Amino acid sequence: MERYEYQGKAGKEIIVRHARSSDAEDMRAEFCRVVEESKWLPILTATSRRADWIDWIHRAIHTREFLLVATILDSYVGHLSLQPEEWGASQHVAKLGIIVKQEMRGHGVGRALMLAAEEVAISNNYEKIILSTFANNVAALQLYESIGYSKVGKRLRHFKMPKGYIDEILMEKLLQ
Ligand SMILES: CC(C)(COP(=O)(O)OP(=O)(O)OC[C@H]1O[C@@H](n2cnc3c(N)ncnc32)[C@H](O)[C@@H]1OP(=O)(O)O)[C@@H](O)C(=O)NCCC(=O)NCCS
DSSP, X not given: OOEEEEEOTTSOEEEEEEOOGGGHXXXXXXXXXXXXXXXXXXXXXXXXXXXXXXXXXXXXXXXXXXXXXXXXXXXXXXXEEEXXXXXXXXXXXXXXXXXXXXXXXXXXXXXXXXXXXXXXXXHTTOOEEEEEEETTOHHHHHHHHHTTOEEEEEEEEEEEETTEEEEEEEEEEEOO
């Protein structure tokens, strides 16, 4: 199984690899924490079960869905998902989602996951990656722009979060 190695900002080695069943609890727990932050994802309550994550990890082994996990010194520090678009004629397009563990943000983990995702996407015949983010998610916007994603649209007042409406920014990158 492929693994991708990157140098983090503090010189620590970041390994990105495909998720295993044993990652399910870390992925579930961090997903729930991000939902509880109520700042980055348009999900109001986290009803996420470990068994669902295990199913997703198994599904990713046999389909063109991919779940990547980043580790530092063998510990989970974040994950990323790639899923094919729903339309038959858009199977060359992957949708991306990413979460970095709260304590590990700003250390280069997000960049490592995004770069590994491109390699995985290209080697599985994807030609484009799409994603979206809250308009006030400066870290995400800067990360995506710094690696070549372009803004292609804005949906006004698209999410009604507890603190008010938020615009959605749509972004994409054509792969070589
Ligand atoms: C957005 C997120 C994935 C970024 O991951 P990260 O590991 O913190 O980012 P990195 O350390 O790899 O930084 C890569 C680039 O992102 C940008 N960036 C990261 N944190 C930033 C911040 N706090 N402010 C501004 N830009 C920031 C910078 O351009 C940075 O490059 P630089 O360090 O060379 O300037 C992470 O903060 C996260 O998981 N946030 C919560 C969940 C979320 O927002 N997911 C995305 C929803 S669309």
